[in-house]
Amino acid sequence: MNTIIKFLFYSIRMGVPLLFGTTGEIVSEKSGSLNLGVEGLMAMGAIGGYYFGCKTNSMIVALLAAFLCAALGGLVYSFLTITFQANQNVTGLTLTIFGVGVYEFIGRSLTSGGKYPVMDEASQMVFMKSDIGIPVLRDIPYIGTLLFSYNIMVYISVLVAVVLWIYITKTKTGLKLRATGENYGAADACGVNVSFYRYMHTVCGAGITGLGGLYLGVVINGGAWNESWINGMGWISVALVIFAKWNPAKAIFGSFLFGALTVLQSWKGNLKEAFPDVLGWVDVIPNEFYQMLPFVITFIVLVVSSIRDKGRGEQPTCCGINYYREER
C-alpha cells in the first residue's frame, strides 16, 4: 500500500510540468491561438526563472520571472500571428527552436568550469525545492502523503487549473473567450475585441507554461543546469490538450496519468519489490519500452481522438485560424 501511495505521489510530482503546460496551452487555444511553441516557452520560462531566481535568491522572483519570460515568448508569438497574421503552426514551431536556443545559450554562458548558479535553500526556496507539504495534515497515514505532502508548485498548478476551469466555463469573460475561439466573426459582431482577447490569453497561457519549465529545472533537475531540462515535456503537453478535450479540469487527471507513465521507468523495480506476485513481470519488459511509453501513448491518444471526433471535435473551431477582420 505504501509503495502504491508513494508511486502516485511521485507520479503527481512528475505530472506538474505537464499540467502547467497543458492548462497554459488550453487557455491559448481557447482564444484561437494554436501555439505549438510550448517546448520553447517552457525553456524560456525555465531559464528566465532560474536566472533571476539565482540572482535574487527568491522563489517569488523566480516564479514571476518564469511567468514573464515565457509570456514574452507568447507576446512575440501573438505579435507575429495576430498583428502580422503569420501562419500559426510555423510561428509556433519556430518559437520552439528559438526558445530552446535561448535556453541553451543563456544556460551555457551561466555555467563555467563545472559550476552553475545555485538558488540557496534559504528564504522561501525550500517550499519549492523540497516536499514540505502542509504541517499536521501531512502526517495522516496514506491520505497525508497523497494529498498534503507536496512542494508548493504542485498546489499552484492544481489551483491554476481549477481557477481556469471556472474562468472558462462559468464567467462572462470566459464566455467571450470561448466565443473568440469558436467563432471570431460572431464574437466580433457582439463587440468582443478579438485581437485583445487573443493577445491576452496567448500571453497569459504562455506565462503559465513557463512555470512548468521552471518546475522542470528547479524540482525535477534540482536546479543544476544541463541542456535537457525540458526534454519533450512541452510536446507531450500539446498532445495532452487534445487528451483533456480543452478542459483544464480534465487536464489535471491527464497530466497525472502521464506523470505516472513517465515515473514508471524508475519505479518498476519498487513496484515489483512490493508486489512480487502480481507485478513480477514489470521488470522483464526492457527499459526501452518504458522510455518510449509516454510518447507511444501520446501517439495513440492523437490517433484515437482524431478518428473518434471525425474532424475538429472538441477543438475550438477557429483555433489555428488567423482573424482578419476585412475578410470576415
Place this chain on the structure above:
Amino acid sequence: MKKFLSILLAVLLIAVSLVCFASCGNESENEGGEGKFKVGVIHIGDPADGSGYSYTHDLGIVEMQKNLNLADDQIIRKLNIADDDESAIREAIEACISEGCKIIFTTSYGYMDTTEALAKEHPNVIFSHGTGYKSNETNFNNYFGRIYQARYLSGIAAGLKTKTNKIGYVAAYGTELAETCSGINAFALGVQSVNPDAEVYVKSLNSWFDPANETAYAEALIELGCDVIAQHCDTANPQIAAQTKGVFGCGYNSDMTKDAPKAHLTASIWNWGVYYTAATKAAMDGTWAEFGNYYGSLADGLVDVSALSENCAENTAEYIKLVKDLFKEGTWDVFSGVKLSFKDGALVKTDADLKDNAGKVIVAAGGASVEDSVITGTMNYFVEGVSLK
C-alpha cells in the same frame, strides 16, 4: 515596401556570403602551421557544462598543456560531437588533421570505429581513443583506467555511512557493459569490507545522459530505504536528489561536493592529465611506437577519490588510506579471492570465495584477481550483495 524588403534581403544575403567566404580564406591561411606540434581533442559535450564527462577530460587536457608548455593555439578542440553521428565525427577529426594536429584524442566510446577507420587513412597522425578496446600496432591506441579501484574506496565511505544497510546505485547500464558492471561490483565489495551486512541496490538508466531520470531513479532508490546514493552517470542530479531528501551520496567523474555540499561523501574521479601528458609527450618525442595501449591505475595517479567531505563517517579517511596504500603497492586487487576487512583500525586480509549474486563462485578463496575481465570487457555478473531493482 515589399520591393524595398526584398532588395534589403538580397543585399544582406550577399553580405553574409561574402563574410563566409572571407572567413573560409582565413582558415586556409591558418592551415600551414606545420612548425608547431598540435593536439586535437574531440569532446562529446561542452567542457563548460556541469560536472560531467567532457569537463573532467578537458581538465586533463589543460593539465597536459601546462605540463608540456604548449600554447593555446596548439590545442584544437571540437565540442558537442555526438558519438553516434559518424559523419560529424569524421568531419571533426578531419578538421583537426587539416589544422595540423599530430595526435588526436577521441574521448567518447562511440568514436571508436570512426577513429579506427581514420587511423588507417592517415598513418602519419596518431589517434588515441578513450574507453574503447580497439587499437592497431602503429598509430591507434586506446586508453582507460581502473576506475573500479576508486569505486572500491568510495564504497568504504558509503559502507561506513549507511544506517539502513541499503545503498542505492544509479547506473547508466547494468551487467551489459563491463565498465558499469565492474564499477558496481567494486563499489559493493568496498561497502562489504566495512559493512558485511549492507546491500547494494542498482537501478539501470539504460542511457549515459538522462538528467530528469537520474533524479527520479535516485528518489525511487531512496524510497526503497537507501540512505547513500552512488552513481555511474553524467550529471550530479543523483547527489542533488540525495541532498534534497536528506540522505548521502558518492559522486563520479568530478568532486561533486560543490553540487551537493550537505550530501556528498566522496567521488571516484579521473585525473586524465596523467595520461594526456604521457601520451602527448611520447608523440612529441617520437617514442610513440613503444607506448601501446594504456590502462592506468590508482598507483599511476589516473584514478582517485576526491577529498573526503565533512559528511563522511568516522574512520573513513584512515580506512581509505590503508586500502589506497595497498593499491599503490600493487599486491592486491579488488576482484580476487582475498577479502579485506578492518579490525581495530588495521587491515585484515582473509581468503574467501568471490561469488556472483546467484551464488556461483567466480574466484575461489585465495585465487588471483579476474581484473582481466574488466579490461577485456567480459565481466557480466553482479557480485554477492548486489541486486538490480
